[in-house]
Amino acid sequence: MKISITRTLAALALTGGIAGVAAAQDYPYRDITTAVVWGAGGGTDTINRMIMAEMEKHLPVSINVINQTGGVAGSNGMVYAANQPDDGYTLVGLSESNVTAAVQGGWDKKFDYWYPFIVGGSPDLISVPADSPHDSLSDLIEAAMAEPGSIPAAAGGAGSIHHLNLLALEQGSGARFKFVPYKGSAPGQEAAIAGEVALVVTSLAEQAALIEGGQLKPLAMLTPDSVEIAGQTVPSAFDSYAGLSEVLPLKQAIGFAVHDSAPENVKATLAGAFEKAMASDTVATWAEVNKYDIGGQYGEAAQALFSTLESTFAYTLKDLGAAKVMPEDLGIEKP
Amino acid sequence: MEFIFGQLAGFGMAFATLVSDPWTYVYLITSVFLGITFGALPGLTATLAVTILTGFFGNKIPLDYALIALLGAYVGAIYGGSYPSILLNIPGTAASAATAMDGYPLAKQGRGAEALGLTTTASFIGTLVGTVALLIFVWVLLLISKNIASPEKALLALFGILLSGTLMSADLAIKGWIAGLIGLALAMVGMDPILSEARYTFGWSYLLSGIAVVPVLMGAFAVPQIIEGMRHVRAGRVAELNGRILPNMTAMRRYLPTIGRSGVIGTGVGALPGVGEDVAGWVSYGVGKSVSEEGDSFGKGSLEGLLCSETANNACIGGALIPLLVLGIPGSPPAAALMGAFKINNVIPGPTIDPEIILRVVAIMVLASFTMFVLGLFTARIFIKVLRIPQTVFLPLVMVLTTIGSFSVGGGLNDLYLMLGVGLVAYVMNLLCYPIAPLVIGVILGGMFDETFRRSLLLSDGDLSVFVSRPGAALLLTLIIALILGQMPGAKRAIRRLKGRTT
Numbered sequence: 001m002k003i004s005i006t007r008t009l010a011a012l013a014l015t016g017g018i019a020g021v022a023a024a025q026d027y028p029y030r031d032i033t034t035a036v037v038w039g040a041g042g043g044t045d046t047i048n049r050m051i052m053a054e055m056e057k058h059l060p061v062s063i064n065v066i067n068q069t070g071g072v073a074g075s076n077g078m079v080y081a082a083n084q085p086d087d088g089y090t091l092v093g094l095s096e097s098n099v100t101a102a103v104q105g106g107w108d109k110k111f112d113y114w115y116p117f118i119v120g121g122s123p124d125l126i127s128v129p130a131d132s133p134h135d136s137l138s139d140l141i142e143a144a145m146a147e148p149g150s151i152p153a154a155a156g157g158a159g160s161i162h163h164l165n166l167l168a169l170e171q172g173s174g175a176r177f178k179f180v181p182y183k184g185s186a187p188g189q190e191a192a193i194a195g196e197v198a199l200v201v202t203s204l205a206e207q208a209a210l211i212e213g214g215q216l217k218p219l220a221m222l223t224p225d226s227v228e229i230a231g232q233t234v235p236s237a238f239d240s241y242a243g244l245s246e247v248l249p250l251k252q253a254i255g256f257a258v259h260d261s262a263p264e265n266v267k268a269t270l271a272g273a274f275e276k277a278m279a280s281d282t283v284a285t286w287a288e289v290n291k292y293d294i295g296g297q298y299g300e301a302a303q304a305l306f307s308t309l310e311s312t313f314a315y316t317l318k319d320l321g322a323a324k325v326m327p328e329d330l331g332i333e334k335p
Numbered sequence: 336m337e338f339i340f341g342q343l344a345g346f347g348m349a350f351a352t353l354v355s356d357p358w359t360y361v362y363l364i365t366s367v368f369l370g371i372t373f374g375a376l377p378g379l380t381a382t383l384a385v386t387i388l389t390g391f392f393g394n395k396i397p398l399d400y401a402l403i404a405l406l407g408a409y410v411g412a413i414y415g416g417s418y419p420s421i422l423l424n425i426p427g428t429a430a431s432a433a434t435a436m437d438g439y440p441l442a443k444q445g446r447g448a449e450a451l452g453l454t455t456t457a458s459f460i461g462t463l464v465g466t467v468a469l470l471i472f473v474w475v476l477l478l479i480s481k482n483i484a485s486p487e488k489a490l491l492a493l494f495g496i497l498l499s500g501t502l503m504s505a506d507l508a509i510k511g512w513i514a515g516l517i518g519l520a521l522a523m524v525g526m527d528p529i530l531s532e533a534r535y536t537f538g539w540s541y542l543l544s545g546i547a548v549v550p551v552l553m554g555a556f557a558v559p560q561i562i563e564g565m566r567h568v569r570a571g572r573v574a575e576l577n578g579r580i581l582p583n584m585t586a587m588r589r590y591l592p593t594i595g596r597s598g599v600i601g602t603g604v605g606a607l608p609g610v611g612e613d614v615a616g617w618v619s620y621g622v623g624k625s626v627s628e629e630g631d632s633f634g635k636g637s638l639e640g641l642l643c644s645e646t647a648n649n650a651c652i653g654g655a656l657i658p659l660l661v662l663g664i665p666g667s668p669p670a671a672a673l674m675g676a677f678k679i680n681n682v683i684p685g686p687t688i689d690p691e692i693i694l695r696v697v698a699i700m701v702l703a704s705f706t707m708f709v710l711g712l713f714t715a716r717i718f719i720k721v722l723r724i725p726q727t728v729f730l731p732l733v734m735v736l737t738t739i740g741s742f743s744v745g746g747g748l749n750d751l752y753l754m755l756g757v758g759l760v761a762y763v764m765n766l767l768c769y770p771i772a773p774l775v776i777g778v779i780l781g782g783m784f785d786e787t788f789r790r791s792l793l794l795s796d797g798d799l800s801v802f803v804s805r806p807g808a809a810l811l812l813t814l815i816i817a818l819i820l821g822q823m824p825g826a827k828r829a830i831r832r833l834k835g836r837t838t
Contacts, residue, residue, distance in 0.1 A: 039679065039680065070544045071540070071543065071544060072526075072540075072543055072544075105540075106540075152794055157528075157531070158529075158530070158531050159531065178794075180790060180793060180794060181528070181529050181530075181531075181790075182790075183528055183786065184683075186683050186685075187683065187685075190685055191484065191485070193481055194481060194482055194483060194484045195482075195484065196484040196485055196794065197794075322530075322531050
């Protein structure tokens, strides 16, 4: 911390002194700050600290990671970054959950305000407590069909990516569960272990330790591919319910972004460093250990991905009655 | 057996990592020193030390190091309170109030150095007793807590708020409950956890994310303390100190059973939600006085009396961390500040807490108690000099630190308005003899109560019987009802009559 403060001070002193010639210099000539909109120690924070340390190696300057939390769906941090000049010296660390900030009234911009870089995300899966009577997804779905809306299910907070996955599962399989909101993935998983809910939908990264510890029994991946974990194969739910491929996968997208209005040379420099960082062993090892899928999309490809997430999230929230601002008013198209 | 060896191995690993990291010592020595100074200055409490450090370090350095700083200050401050208790007859912290009963008479007899040597050793042993209890019971409780679901959590939170209100109140238990309920009401502000509706935000977007914990801690614990300190500047004469400060081994051996008993009492009181070191000290002192053969000499300079309170208040620390780590329920006011530090780092204490954090906490506690012991024996004279600093000099300084700490957590200027608002309310409550700790516990546990209570009803389709049909819930509900009924005038009279008959 001390080092980064002195560095920032040095950078400030430097910019003050040579502001006149600065404009002519190549980007970047001073340190970059990344404001992560979620708290220290969380997934988005960890990923940003890792990727920024890796990108630093390919840039002539340092990158300082700070946290600007609070607001609705991380709106404080996005407002903070949006208020900084679009010169590429302020980046924002964010995730797919931030696409709801606008419909929830946190700020007034569509997500294409940003030029995103996606590091990766962990795939969602459906699991049951270790002592659950259900041994396969079809078992569970049949039980839910028999008594619609009675089997309690946890999937993070209302309107979270996990909740959307649960809704998609219901839509694709025809079963209905009783959705019980929890403040995050961890409390939902705890509730599943305690037997308070019969199933939980969260990401593989979040469940890995509990599956390996034998506390949760994984039933199916909500992605097209099966996964090996703790000596067993978790099949894809798509194999048994073909209808799912129309509504899924809805995957996490964690990374960072710069203003879309930033100059082209800034975007190109960042993209160069990003590509080199993503190709490094550090990122590969990290993804393997933490059960993440590597992304690597940026620019228009990433914007397209986020725009799909944005419309899915926005209209789901509208259907749930949780949208403060109607997606139509923001110009978000129907999925 | 295998479990115990596993634990010891895990602890050994955590301890080795800690000892081999040079940064540990930087944070540890600074924070323990700072903690003792805070404890030694009358008017500054352990809660304040941990709260201010939470503001400064909470989310700026990695949690691993933040924990060293916070726990070091916690251990140091509880111990440091004994200096003014013994030398000035003014407790440095409420936790050391019982220490003054025997410490000051000893100092007047010219045995101040001996008393300080004893309290240093007693605090050291007390901290270790609490830490061992933490290492053992946290796992037992973690196993049980896996079966704790929403109804039990709701009742536990309510029980914690009520118990803290009952025991922390100086005169009427109902005043403590009122403070707890104010805290509960504050916790309702913001997005509701089940339906994501905004509540009591008055269209102000700052309130959407709820009442922030750190500004409330700062406002509730620091502001009234500082105003009070400035209004009544207490000048005492520091008693003369002759001889060297050394642990008196003969006395230690003689009073070993007392130390053991006080350690257990302290840990037990610490584990009760929201009941802090001051209660631990008094309870242990009271028990000691009634069971000891030398009970009559308590209050006239008894070494045993001194040991009772000083062992217990330090043992309380380990005890207070047990419910904090297992259930997210702070066992004492400084632990509430620690909870704030966990919260801003997104660490959720509970059955799925990373076991490494627990082992690290235990390792830090052990190292912190050694540091406290060494600093206490060799640098005590510096802390005694600190006692001569007038309050009018250091209290304004602390106010500035509090403000910076509160601001630096990152919530912006609004956090400061919140801090001042809560501070003024807390000061008025202080004047009216309402305890402040239950309010803070209410703010911290209120969110948990709200969320789990409503989720229980959501799961049961609105059927209230979930709170009696589960054995754990039924037990907790009985405890809560007993706690409330026990304070009713009729019940109180009955208890007094029973007591009168037996003694």
